[in-house]
Amino acid sequence: MRFRNDLTWADVTPRPLWLNRRVMLAGAGALLATPALATPALARIEAAKSAFSTTDAPNSLEDITTYNNFYEFGTGKEDPATYAGGLTTDPWSIVIDGLVDKPGTYDLADVMKDQPLEERIYRFRCVEAWSMIVPWIGFEMAGLLNRVGVQPGAKFVAFETLVRPEEMPGQSSPFIEWPYREGLRLDEAMHPLTILATGLYGEPMPKQNGAPIRLVVPWKYGFKSIKSIVKISLVAEMPKTTWNMLQPGEYGFYSNVNPTVDHPRWSQASERRIGSGLFGGRQDTLMFNGYEEQVASLYAGQDLAADY
């Protein structure tokens, strides 16, 4: 007889409740002064420290996991945390195709095989002018690209997110032409700052943040860092990207963080750091989100106002 699942979403513990349980567990742990009890019973991912990490204090796990955009689950900032619980992330495979020596459908474990995991504490700047500090865990995109073998004609990397409307309620919305698409120029994808992230805060990637594997490109606006990737294609032409398809005048292919190039509807000169409270005010946005020293050379000779 086949297994029948008669559980429904009504049986799932709401996230605020289990977060509360964690707080209680942590409290109990502190009370007993036994660190083993205070940490959640998940295996912490081993990851090396990185010189690319910022020394700024990261946002809390709660900030990072309850306030983000992931339109596959809805347009509200709290929608991903509310609706991502039903996403199946295991099994997971990624199609790698196009101008590569070893195209194929790679199981997630295979994608990650032999790629050294590092903790990268990066600034994260949303195009909506808010920002966070996130302690990602991941490996350099270049490691994977080198393994699959990039052929000489490849100039760009195109990415696609999973399409599974039965688990991603936001995909029933017609406002976006699914799948969500993103892309990088090959030199951007090969840059050591560019990572494929599989975790944060020592834990596997939370579903609402793009489990099981997502891109993180810290010098670009957050929407470039595509989540829940199922396809990576090496291509010769600049690929179509979702926000550019929606509003070409507002969201360019590059979308580098740049305080001097405004969004047509709002200024990008400053940003609000999430977690700084009601009276936290604003801070100046940094060129390339503070990674100018590492990445400015990629754009030598380019007019960044034209190539926004």
Place this chain on the structure above:
Amino acid sequence: MDRLNSALRRVPTWVVYLAGVLPFLWLAWNTVQGNLGPDPVKAVEHRLGELGLQLLLASLAVTPLRRVGLNLLRYRRALGLLTFGYVALHLTAWVWLDMGLRWSEVTADLWKRPYIILGMVGFVVLLPLAATSSNAAIRRIGPVAWRRLHRLAYVAVIAGVAHLLLLVKVWTLSELTYVAIAILLLGVRLWPATRPQSRAAA
């Protein structure tokens, strides 16, 4: 409908003021309690703007409802003043909490950003309406001129809805609902008025 109207006549206007202030108190309570999530600034700012727009639409619904026989006229001043209060708080939240009193960026936005300009237009046209809301002001101006002046509420609602549409990244059902209600409330005003009394007589 007559029974409903006479029952409503017994509800004093302070009840409407009180009901209108409750969402603010609730918001303030949730702010103090830290219930607004990781970004309390946006939550406060959006809620105040949302309440301002909802109350403005409510005050613009009074006249069309009178046409179908429901008389809420004596609560319109309360609705209008509450609208003004929430829009003023929304503006304050933007300048203070959101922009962090960065006046150079605030003034730059006021010149350059259509959605900011529209929001400010909506606020500015509410100023003379709030200032002329008293009985004394109506007497001083005269009812005909007063009614003409208060058509600025139409400008305010168009500016308010356009402000909302320009500021969001994608239009969802919620934004389109505000648009539809605003179009409906302005649209019915273009229809020739039929007085409920004359219909009752016929």
